Amino acid sequence: MPLGGAESDERQPTRIQAINRGVILDAALDVFSVHGFKGSTVDQIAERAGMSKPNLLYYFRRKRDIYAAVLELTLDAWLEPLEMLDPRGEPIEELRRYISKKLELSALRPEASRLFANEILAGAPAIGGFLSTRLKGLVNEKAGVIRQWVGEGRLAPVDPHHLIFMIWATTQHYADFDIQVRAILGEQVGKPGFREQTAQAVLSIILNGARPRV
Structure with a gap:
């Protein structure tokens, strides 16, 4: 899924090349999530990656190519759980799995979430086309699954698109x-079990609203 006009190289990278690309993209995520695309430089990314600028430019010709690759990895990771929403599954359990995975991704890679938010706030210059094509298609497909569950009485009469938006938000x-x-919860955030308590609270609130009425 090339973004932002980045050129793809169909040659299979060696193991070392794959490792170095991964190091660069991890470093770039850290830099872009703090400074944004405009405020970041290739020098900053190279320093964060622990390599020279010429070595980095061997793998990526431009800053925009690095940025597009980071966003591509982020979006692929985020879309996979939604793609796995199974129309044959039990609706509440399918939504539970999806929400839990999204919470896990936010907890493990908060930088990726902030990078995506900054891209959207900037007007989505790198992923505008993706949003109106692949993302729209996938969301409409899964909204259809949720709408089917609602029609079968297996979920409460909720709007599918707004349910997905609420889960994302x-x-x-x-x-x-x-x-x-x-700032609000203080030391509670760092205590053991906070992530689990957060997941339980979010799951209870969203899933109780989506459960079929009896």
Whole structure:
């Protein structure tokens, strides 16, 4: 899924090349999530990656190519759990799995969530086409699954698109607004079990609203 006009190289990378690309992209995620695309430099990314600028440019010709590759990895990771929403599964359990995975991704890679949020706030210059094509298609497909569950009486009569939006907003809140959460909850955030308590609270609130009425 090439983004932002990045050129793809169909040659299979060696193991060392794959490792170095991974190091660069991890470093770039850290830099871009703090400074944004415009405020970041290739020098900063190279320093963070622990390599020279010429060595980095061997793998990526431009800053925009690095940025596009980081976003591509982020979006692939985020879309996989939604793609796995199984129309043949039990609706509440399928939603539970999806919400839990989204919370896990936000907790493990908060930088990726913040990078994505910054890209959207900037007007999605690198992923605008992706949002209106692949993402729209996938969301519409899964909204159809949820709509089917509602029609079968297996979920409460909720709007499928807004349910998905609510899941995104809630699960990504703990990454994008981490400072705000910590300011309000204080030391509680760092205590053992906080992630599990958070997941339980979010799951209870969303799933209780989606459960079929009896």
